[in-house]
Amino acid sequence: MKGILCATKAVTNEEYRQELAKKRIYYVLIIMVGVITLAITYFASANGIEFNEHLHGTFAGMGTGLILAGVVLIIKTQMTLSSEEKLKAARLNNSDERNMEISSRAFRSAALIMIISFYVTALIGSIMIDERLIQLLLLNMSVLLAGYILSYNYYKRKL
Secondary structure, eight states: OTTTTTOOOOOSHHHHHHHHHHHHHHHHHHHHHHHHHHHHHHHHHHTTOOOOHHHHHHHHHHHHHHHHHHHHHHHHHHHHHHOHHHHHHHHHHHTOHHHHHHHHHHHHHHHHHHHHHHHHHHHHHHHHSOHHHHHHHHHHHHHHHHHHHHHHHHHHHHO
């Protein structure tokens, strides 16, 4: 996920230090989403809401993974902030234009693959699965495309 979560335009270590401090807020939000995911999963099970055992395990794993990822990112950020050497190396690595271009191209490719995957899943799912799931997949695909168009136009004006 380098570039999506790490790209920076900070020129000095102090600017980068401030960016990392702000990112810790996002890492706490990741942990909170994980906790909420686990809470909803176990609340549903405890209250007799029908919940496929496989989905229960999937959401419990996702919640746990989000919590652990947030904790690891906070620790990694703290270690980077504690050393001026590590801070400079991370800033230079994350502000490298080549890495930003690689990230941009990778993200565009991943978005295209996701759109194709949504479409194929919707086609196959229309034969095998509930119609609401198909509508949800197509809605997700539309949201992704609309988000891209809006973001593109926003950044075109801003940059």
